[in-house]
Amino acid sequence: MAGEEVDLNPPVAVRQLVPDDLLLRVLVKQKWLSNLHEAFLLRSNETGLSVFFDCSPAESVAISTLSRSYGVARLVVGNVTALQLTVVPDEPRHATIEGLPHKEDDADRAEWFASRLAEAALIVDRTKRDQ
Amino acid sequence: MAAQPLPLGYYEDVEPGRKKRAPRNHPRMPGSWEQYSVGIAPEPLRPEFSPVPSRDQNIPHEIAVQPVMNVAAPFIGSSAVLTEIDALAAGVDDEVKPSEYAYGRARAFVEAAYGQALLPKSVPRTIPAPLVTTDDVGGVRLAWRLGPKQLRANFGANANLRNYLYFESGLEHHVEDLDVSRLAGGLDWLAKK
Numbered sequence: 140m141a142g143e144e145v146d147l148n149p150p151v152a153v154r155q156l157v158p159d160d161l162l163l164r165v166l167v168k169q170k171w172l173s174n175l176h177e178a179f180l181l182r183s184n185e186t187g188l189s190v191f192f193d194c195s196p197a198e199s200v201a202i203s204t205l206s207r208s209y210g211v212a213r214l215v216v217g218n219v220t221a222l223q224l225t226v227v228p229d230e231p232r233h234a235t236i237e238g239l240p241h242k243e244d245d246a247d248r249a250e251w252f253a254s255r256l257a258e259a260a261l262i263v264d265r266t267k268r269d270q
Numbered sequence: 271m272a273a274q275p276l277p278l279g280y281y282e283d284v285e286p287g288r289k290k291r292a293p294r295n296h297p298r299m300p301g302s303w304e305q306y307s308v309g310i311a312p313e314p315l316r317p318e319f320s321p322v323p324s325r326d327q328n329i330p331h332e333i334a335v336q337p338v339m340n341v342a343a344p345f346i347g348s349s350a351v352l353t354e355i356d357a358l359a360a361g362v363d364d365e366v367k368p369s370e371y372a373y374g375r376a377r378a379f380v381e382a383a384y385g386q387a388l389l390p391k392s393v394p395r396t397i398p399a400p401l402v403t404t405d406d407v408g409g410v411r412l413a414w415r416l417g418p419k420q421l422r423a424n425f426g427a428n429a430n431l432r433n434y435l436y437f438e439s440g441l442e443h444h445v446e447d448l449d450v451s452r453l454a455g456g457l458d459w460l461a462k463k
């Protein structure tokens with residue numbers, strides 16, 4: 140209709156997460172399989188940890204578009220929020236874990252959170268994938 | 271002079287934001303870390319862990335090497351760690367190459383600290399092999415775990431990034447600035463029962 144603007148990118152509905160929801164963290168280094176805490180340290184350009192939900196481990200890798208991965212770890216939302224961290228869904232199957240400090244800013248808390256998240260996580264997939 | 275063990279303090283709470291540094295009873299070694307990367311004698315191999323069979327021809331070969339077979343948790347010397355650090359620098363598929371800065375410091379610190387920590391002592395100690403990896407900007411990270419104890423060394427990729435040592439045991443945890451003496455003390459603390 141004349142005069143009306145059409146939004147070509149309408150917002151996609153993103154559901155709220157509940158404590159029992161499962162989060163998947165794609166493991167991009169082989170060494171993370173035996174030293175899982177390394178998977179929960181923020182990279183220098185990140186503000187939150189990237190996680191997936193409402194999908195299988197294989198789907199999470201595919202959505203991530205990472206060229207290579209070595210497996211997937213699973214976390215329960217409630218275990219993450221129990222650490223006073225927040226899980227913010229930003230896409231239908233993607234969320235970020237917010238509240239983690241960078242190791243450059245607060246090494247003690249960054250390492251401590253990495254240990255706690257590693258304890259709470261379970262490796263559910265050890266498949267090496269190239270895509 | 272070997273560094274003294276690093277006791278972790280007794281915390282009243284576990285909130286990570288409220289770190290309480292344990293009293294340090296190991297005075298920092300004078301001088302800079304570079305001093306410890308030279309003039310350190312090769313780390314001594316305790317006889318029972320020596321990979322070299324005895325040269326005593328009167329001792330049957332099988333008997334001479336037998337103690338090695340009985341070692342449940344092998345002692346890992348600095349050479350194995352240095353080899354891993356070198357491998358990172360040579361290029362590993364899923365790892366960022368370490369910066370020259372981090373690589374040089376990690377290598378020198380490990381060589382010197384293992385030399386200090388593994389000086390012969392009356393009680394045999396075991397240091398497990400660490401994780402050797404890099405961060406996303408080329409810093410080097412080493413992580414040791416022995417039972418409930420965790421020790422992590424972070425070598426920043428450049429002089430503007432942090433070098434630190436993270437200690438964790440149960441609910442206790444803290445961070446210290448990284449130098450050779452503290453790394454040696456950390457290894458000592460890790461190995462101590």
